[in-house]
Amino acid sequence: MFDAGKVIIGLVIFLVLITFPVWYNATIGNASYVPDPQIITTAPACVAPTAYMKASHMDLLNQWRDDVVRRGNREYVAADGTVYNKSLTKTCMDCHSNKAEFCDRCHDYVAVGQPDCWDCHIAPEGGAR
Amino acid sequence: MLENALRGDRRYWSWIALLLGIMFVAFLFYLRQSSYGLGITGLGRDVTWGFYIAQFTFLVGVAASGVMVVLPYYLHNFKEFGKLTILGEFLAIPSVIMCMTFIFVDMGQPFRILNVFLYPTPHSMMFWDTVALGGYLLLNIVISRIVLDAERKGITPPHWIKPVIILSIPWAFSIHTVTAFLYSGLAARPFWMTAILAPRFLASAFAAGPALLILFCFILRRVSKFDAGREPLQKLAVIVTYAMAINVFFVLMEVFTAMYSNIPEHLLHFQLMYFGLEGNTSLVPWMWLSTVLAVVSLILLINPKTRRNEAVLAVACITTFLSLWIDKGLAMVIAGFIPSPLAAVPKYWPTVPEAVISLGVYAMGLFIVTVLYKIALSVRERLAA
Amino acid sequence: MSIDRRQFFKIAGLATLGLAGKPAYEVFAQGEDVVDSVTVTSETPPVPTGPLTAHRWAMAIDVRKCLDQKDCKKCLLACHQVHNVPDFGNPKDEIKWIWKESFEHAFHEQDFEHLPDDLEHQVVPIFCNHCDNPPCVQVCPTQATFRREDGIVMMDQHRCIGCRYCMAACPYGSRSFNWRDPRPFIKQVDPAYPTRTRGVVEKCTFCDDRLARGLLPACVEACEARAMIFGDLEDAGSGIRELLRQRLAIRRKPGLGTKPEIYYIV
The missing domain is CATH 1.20.5 (Single alpha-helices involved in coiled-coils or other helix-helix interfaces)
Structure with a gap:
């Protein structure tokens, strides 16, 4: 045909x-x-093990987001019993304060260039692109 | 079957090129809108829906009106519409696609639109409207495809298609009913909060849609070998006549209720449309034009002598369509927002980008209509040969 | 009988106030004679004592106290400051969470013909009514706006698709849409609170984030006239209930059945 x-x-x-x-x-x-994100941190430990955070930080962030905004639940208890405030800018960015060195390196590499987070949430000074 | 759309004369290709050109320009404007935001339109804090949503509403009616040829043919065995059903369905498909596109271009966050299905919300009429429109599109694609394929092969369509076609009839009514419910359930907007809105939507749809179909048949008679025949179009014209008369009757009922009850929050919207309110007179000339066109349509349609004259019928169809487009595709949505809940009288008029993007969506619809009609008529021509 | 019960609640309310564990909002919520015993101004915010919680948050606005402060804009400036609300300088793009509207327009359904002199041509603060029966929540196709159990009508900007159905459904004009990128129009960005992105709807949230930190809503805290009384409507001993027992309050468009939770004491 x-x-x-x-x-x-x-x-x-x-x-x-x-x-x-x-x-x-x-x-x-x-x-x-291979991207080399700079883990700029002052705290001894993250809210969850590194392997989990590497693979699933977006799930954790989505979970936190829904907990805070939709359920009014703002406290996260880590495996070691430490209590954290479920907040991207106040908890995560407190340690990982340099967005360009920490977030962007991998995100650029995998071409998930700018996650929507930063359309609204404000990255700490100095780390913004 | 699609290859039929790839063969055509110069006139066909220049028409296609024109439509693609308009779509391209509109797309550039849409890119601008998506980078700047919806502030590029005339919309603002008080008038939050405008031209896009009005086109959506109007086109849901055009989509639903396909039922006016399907229903007589399949439920009443009205053979004369046999040649028209496929045209009705092939008008419904692009209409629904245009509806969806108008919703898409009106969204502030269009790429999150799947949230409507990720978080289904039965108490939102918009959720049901999405379901109804999606289902109607699917029904029409399946039906037209199966029926046309059978026609092409010269066999009777499979039996299972009959119940699907029967289902598409109430479904057509449902899409426009649910679209009316988007508006008529809002306590905040007295202009829309009327139980007659859904019936009125259906009446205007069953006038405007078949009027458009008659016009398409007249055009097809000139540009192709397809002739719908005189009698089917006359029967459609009767449908247009009744629907238009009912629509005008409904509008007068609305006007009576608002005027006689004298409740300001109902009355002010009519005042805005026909006489202007606090210096806002943008709709006034349009509404009077719509009124004059409606009267002209009724005179030409009701009188059998004029209706039976095809040239006059064409004029009547144009006036009917324009009158209803002004009423529903322009004024109905805007007037609902003025005056605002805080008694302010905001101004709204579509901007150039808004108009060009809308034109682009219409061009896309016409493009799909052209391609689908080309396919359907080519199949018919081959069978006739 | 009814007087007895009233007195009982009064005493109960005052008694609980004395208890150390009662959150600071009660202090605000009580009548003025009680407020004087604790000095709280916007310079010295109350010491947070854990999150503030309620069964149904509501606010009463003492209109005359508000009007005593001629041309005062402290509540809206404070609100718009802490929430990074942009100022576009034109009514079309305008975004506002709380603003001053003329009494006649705010209550235009009442069609006030002859107002008392001190109310005529005066403005009152209006904002989201946090309806018990919110039409915006009913129409939202994605549950991006929803009602919390404590009565706060919340807005999840992450989920909003920007269809603006809620704006068509709100009988109070309380919602704003980001017609364009708001960031360049925020005078002084507070990094502790997110901005919004273009294409989403926003409105007053009764300062849910501040309540979680044990702070009163920013407008309430900023109001030096203490004309804004915030409290739990289901707590019969709360200050707001006490006030509503004593004085006549009106609500905006009560006939629509939305059950607005902002009371205007006239």
């Missing part, structure tokens, strides 16, 4: 274009570096 040859050529062009970012970065070498 249709010209099979043209269809195949079209599909190949489509595949090349859609995979462009992958092979472009592979050739240029941008994908090979």
Whole structure:
């Protein structure tokens, strides 16, 4: 019914274009570096283990957000019994005070460039982009 | 089937190019709106809904009106509408898509729109309106696809499609009823808080939609080999006549209630529309134009001699459509916000970006109509050949 | 009988006031003779004693006390300052959580024809009524605005899709929309409180964050005339209830059945 040859050529062009970012970065070498977020902190421990925070900090933040705004529940008790205020700017950024060095390095790398948080919440001075 | 839309003469392609051009310009304006915010429109703290939502409301009516050819054909076995049902469904699909696009461009945070489904809220009429519109779109896509496919292959459509078509009939009524409920349940806005709003919406929809369909059939007769025939269009014209008469009757009932009861919060909105309020007269010429057009439409439609003359009928359809568009696609939403709950008389008029973006959505709708009609008529032409 | 009960509540209210554990808001909420025993001004905020909680938060506004302070804007300046409310300088884009509206407009459904001289052409503070039966909550398609158990009508800006249905439904015009990016129009950004982003709705939240820290709403704290009385409407011994027992209060558009929780004592 249709010209099979043209269809195949079209599909190949489509595949090349859609995979462009992958092979472009592979050739240029941008994908090979590993981001190195600076953990600027004054506290001995985070609210949760590092491995959990690395993988799931967004879940924790969403949980905190809903707890505070929707349930009026502002206290977080860590595994070691320490009580924290569920607050991005007052608890997280208290230690990780440099947004550019801490948040942005990884977020830029994985191209989740600017999470919506900073549209409203105000990053500590000096760390803003 | 889609390949039918890729074959056409120069006139077809220039029409397509024109529509795509308008859509492109409108898209640029939309990019501007999404970076600046909805402040680019004429909307403000007091008039929070305007041209976009009004177009949405009007087009829900056009979408629902497809039922005016489907119902007689499938429930009353009214054979003359056989050739028209697909056109009705192919008008409903782009109308619903335009509705959804108008909602999308009106959102402050359009990319969060899925929150409506992530946090379903049965006590919000907007939730039900989303459900109703989505369902109606799906129904019409399934029905038109199955029926046209069967027609193309020269077979009878599968039996299961009949109940789906029957379901689409009450569903069509429901989309416009729920859209009226968006407004008529608000204690804060006395102008909209009237039980007659849903029936009035349906009446105006069943006049404006079929009027548009008649006009499309006249155009198709000129630009294609498709002829809907004289009698089906005359029957549609009768539907337009009754619906328009009922609509005008409903409007007069609204006016009576507001005028005779003399309650300021009801009366002031009518005063704003027809005479102006505290210097705000932007709607006045439009409302009188709508009134004159409605009277002209009724005279031309009710009189059998004029209605049976196709040239006059075309004029009557244009006046009907314009009259109802002014009433519902312009004034109805704006007037509900003026005066404000604090008795202020704010001003609102759509800005250029707002108008261009709206034009772009309409161009998109016409584009989809063109492509769908092209497909349907090409299938028919091939069968006839 | 009724007088006995009244006196009982009065005594009970005063007695509980003396107890150390009673939160500071009660001090404000009591009549003026009691307030004098504790000096609280905006310079020396009350020492927080844990979160302030209630079964149903409400506010009474002593209109005459408010009017005594000619051209006073302390409540709205304080509110807009702590909540990073922008000032666009035009009515179209305007965002306001609390503002002064003429008595005639705030209560226009009453169609006051001949007001007492001291009320005529005067302005009263108006803001979200934190209705018991809020139409905004009813219409919101995402539950971005919702009513807390303690009666506060909250706004979750994270979830708001910006459809502005709540603004169409609010009979009091209490809601504002971010028609454009508010940040450049905030005179002095308080980093402790978030700003909003364009495309979401905002309004008064009865300072839920301050209540959680044991502080009274910013407007109440800023009002030097102590014309704003904040308290628990379900606590029969609360100051606001005491005041409502003594004086006639009106509410905005009570006929709509929204049950507004802001009482204007006239």
